[in-house]
Amino acid sequence: MYDPQLHKAISTILQKKKxxxxxxxxxxxxxxxxxxxxxxxxxxxxxxxxxxADKLFNLLIETMAKAYIQRPAALKQRxxxxxxxxxxxxxxxxxxxxxxxxxxxxxxxNLTEKLDYFKKLGVNFLHLMPVMESPAGESDGGYAVSxxxxxxxxxxxxxxxxxxxxxMSAANMYLMLDIVLNHTSHKHEWAQKxxxxxxxxxxxxxxxxxxxxxxxxxxxxxxxxxxxxxxNFTYVEKCNKWVMTVxxxxxxxxxxxxxxxxxxxxxxxxxxxxLGVDILRIDAPAFIWxxxxxxxxxxxxxxxxxxxxxxxxxxATPGMALLGEAIVAPKEIMKYFGTGLYAAKECDFAYNATHxxxxxDALATGDTRVMLAAQHEILQKPFGTSWITYTRCHDDIGLGxxxxxxxxxxxxxxxxxxxxxxxxxxxxxxxxxxxxxxxVNPKTQDARISGSxxxxxxxxxxxxxxxxxxxxxxxxxxxxxxxxxxFIGGVPMLFYGDEIGYTNDYSxxxxxxxxxxxxxxxxxxxxxxxxxxxxxAGTIEQKVFSGTQQLISIRKKLEVASDYKNLxxxxxxxxxxxxxxxxxxxxxxxxxxxxxxxxxxxxxxxxKQHGRITERLYDHWKNEYHQVGFDHEYFVLEPYRFYxxxxx
Numbered sequence: 315m316y317d318p319q320l321h322k323a324i325s326t327i328l329q330k331k332k333x334x335x336x337x338x339x340x341x342x343x344x345x346x347x348x349x350x351x352x353x354x355x356x357x358x359x360x361x362x363x364x365x366x367a368d369k370l371f372n373l374l375i376e377t378m379a380k381a382y383i384q385r386p387a388a389l390k391q392r393x394x395x396x397x398x399x400x401x402x403x404x405x406x407x408x409x410x411x412x413x414x415x416x417x418x419x420x421x422x423x424n425l426t427e428k429l430d431y432f433k434k435l436g437v438n439f440l441h442l443m444p445v446m447e448s449p450a451g452e453s454d455g456g457y458a459v460s461x462x463x464x465x466x467x468x469x470x471x472x473x474x475x476x477x478x479x480x481x482m483s484a485a486n487m488y489l490m491l492d493i494v495l496n497h498t499s500h501k502h503e504w505a506q507k508x509x510x511x512x513x514x515x516x517x518x519x520x521x522x523x524x525x526x527x528x529x530x531x532x533x534x535x536x537x538x539x540x541x542x543x544x545x546n547f548t549y550v551e552k553c554n555k556w557v558m559t560v561x562x563x564x565x566x567x568x569x570x571x572x573x574x575x576x577x578x579x580x581x582x583x584x585x586x587x588x589l590g591v592d593i594l595r596i597d598a599p600a601f602i603w604x605x606x607x608x609x610x611x612x613x614x615x616x617x618x619x620x621x622x623x624x625x626x627x628x629x630a631t632p633g634m635a636l637l638g639e640a641i642v643a644p645k646e647i648m649k650y651f652g653t654g655l656y657a658a659k660e661c662d663f664a665y666n667a668t669h670x671x672x673x674x675d676a677l678a679t680g681d682t683r684v685m686l687a688a689q690h691e692i693l694q695k696p697f698g699t700s701w702i703t704y705t706r707c708h709d710d711i712g713l714g715x716x717x718x719x720x721x722x723x724x725x726x727x728x729x730x731x732x733x734x735x736x737x738x739x740x741x742x743x744x745x746x747x748x749x750x751x752x753x754v755n756p757k758t759q760d761a762r763i764s765g766s767x768x769x770x771x772x773x774x775x776x777x778x779x780x781x782x783x784x785x786x787x788x789x790x791x792x793x794x795x796x797x798x799x800x801f802i803g804g805v806p807m808l809f810y811g812d813e814i815g816y817t818n819d820y821s822x823x824x825x826x827x828x829x830x831x832x833x834x835x836x837x838x839x840x841x842x843x844x845x846x847x848x849x850x851a852g853t854i855e856q857k858v859f860s861g862t863q864q865l866i867s868i869r870k871k872l873e874v875a876s877d878y879k880n881l882x883x884x885x886x887x888x889x890x891x892x893x894x895x896x897x898x899x900x901x902x903x904x905x906x907x908x909x910x911x912x913x914x915x916x917x918x919x920x921x922k923q924h925g926r927i928t929e930r931l932y933d934h935w936k937n938e939y940h941q942v943g944f945d946h947e948y949f950v951l952e953p954y955r956f957y958x959x960x961x962x
Contacts, residue, residue: 701804
């Protein structure tokens with residue numbers, strides 16, 4: 315929409331910054347004008363009541379201009395290359411890995427020497443878990459940041475991070491880093507100044523003189539970590555105030571009702587963009603707006619903030635995509651892609667946490683009906699956005715799907731969740747898994763699950779028992795789970811160690827800064843002599859690594875695996891088997907999975923309900939052909955087997 319006063323103001327500010335809006339910088343100016351009305355609308359939707367709203371809106375424009383001016387020429391060139399590809403991040407050629415730098419290889423300098431390892435595996439996208447400065451013993455795994463612009467000395471220095479980015483870029487790899495928008499460490503400069511009584515910085519947080527307002531908040535706000543960090547406020551003796559600390563008492567929640575906070579954090583986002591970050595992972599976006607009388611999660615204003623960030627990034631640093639780390643119910647997760655006029659204009663990515671949990675449900679029960687009951691909501695994702703798909707990540711596994719989905723399968727929701735918790739914590743007598751329950755709520759018995767992919771699939775217990783049959787079965791489960799997440803649509807994200815079958819690492823129990831948090835059991839310290847066994851034929855490491863390597867290779871060859879909103883679930887004909895069809899132009903790929911340890915029978919009619927099919931199907935996984943039978947005949951699936959079938 316044309317807004318002459320707004321566009322004139324923008325032109326004036328940009329010209330003062332010596333931006334050549336008519337020639338060299340015309341594309342930036344064009345993007346700015348095209349998005350200016352939306353930026354203004356979203357900003358004033360949040361801050362129209364603020365006494366300095368107009369003055370700070372001009373500061374917002376200046377901040378965006380500064381980010382563009384500071385953007386290196388190489389990154390501007392990369393922006394143009396990505397724009398030519400359209401939604402570059404939908405590609406089937408991108409496969410990621412998430413890792414802790416220190417636990418993976420010690421530091422950032424060492425990471426540059428490991429790029430050949432990723433190349434060998436086929437990974438070309440790295441998510442480096444938080445590397446910015448955070449206090450030892452009060453870091454929450456790096457998510458309590460004391461300096462957003464300084465690499466923690468445990469990992470090296472900023473120059474080392476820049477070297478990693480440059481070498482990755484030269485190798486056509488993509489980089490993802492985290493931005494923790496919701497809070498800072500209590501040792502961040504802003505928090506330190508707030509403790510010293512500076513009113514400006516006290517207004518950056520939720521700080522109160524007494525318990526009156528905190529008590530009102532607490533009436534509606536749940537505890538995030540009821541075992542280890544109950545409550546949502548912490549008393550700060552130094553300034554005699556109560557501060558909101560939703561996660562841990564050393565993490566102070568930022569107050570986004572203050573536009574200065576938004577602009578400061580947007581400037582930090584641009585800092586990461588200009589480091590060369592390709593995808594920025596926005597941590598815990600569901601929590602960034604607080605309002606009395608609510609749970610302070612998933613509020614409409616949180617989405618307005620994300621949309622404003624997206625518009626600003628699209629103008630100044632358009633090559634950077636945004637991932638919203640919102641681990642919420644299926645209906646809520648869809649909102650993080652944007653709704654209405656802002657559909658596909660909020661976050662470019664979200665974690666498909668619902669489907670991740672549904673895979674674990676199917677593996678434990680051998681029943682795919684709960685998984686299928688959730689798909690109608692997950693399929694609402696708008697075109698032009700994508701998922702991060704995964705079997706597990708650094709976090710716990712939450713059973714975050716709705717009760718009605720469980721009831722649809724004929725189960726009692728409470729008893730079903732109880733079974734899953736007992737199964738994966740190894741309590742159930744028939745369970746091969748070896749995990750642990752995390753963050754048990756003593757009132758509701760709600761809990762989440764910790765444990766590595768391999769241990770939850772039974773490998774740890776099988777090795778302990780020296781059971782060759784169980785070891786083979788667990789490896790099949792590992793690859794079944796990975797294949798299911800690799801081909802369902804989105805960017806597959808391996809968690810480091812899973813590519814080679816690491817079981818739980820219990821060394822965290824000897825570290826006082828970690829022993830209270832059993833999620834560290836699935837965050838292993840890498841033993842590179844173990845990883846070297848990937849080259850030894852017949853080892854567990856070689857079987858898991860080569861299988862994962864093959865899955866990545868197959869996916870990269872098949873454009874049909876790109877996320878073009880091109881997935882159709884096959885109608886169920888066997889509760890133990892689930893399948894989906896991927897289509898693109900004339901290509902088809904049937905992905906079929908048997909979630910039980912017994913042979914399963916699937917009618918050939920299941921393949922014929924989505925158009926005509928050829929007489930033969932080629933399985934990319936086993937490099938073999940299958941003759942399509944008559945409707946009354948059956949395709950027999952081996953135990954814990956999957957099939958990637960292309961009509962030929």
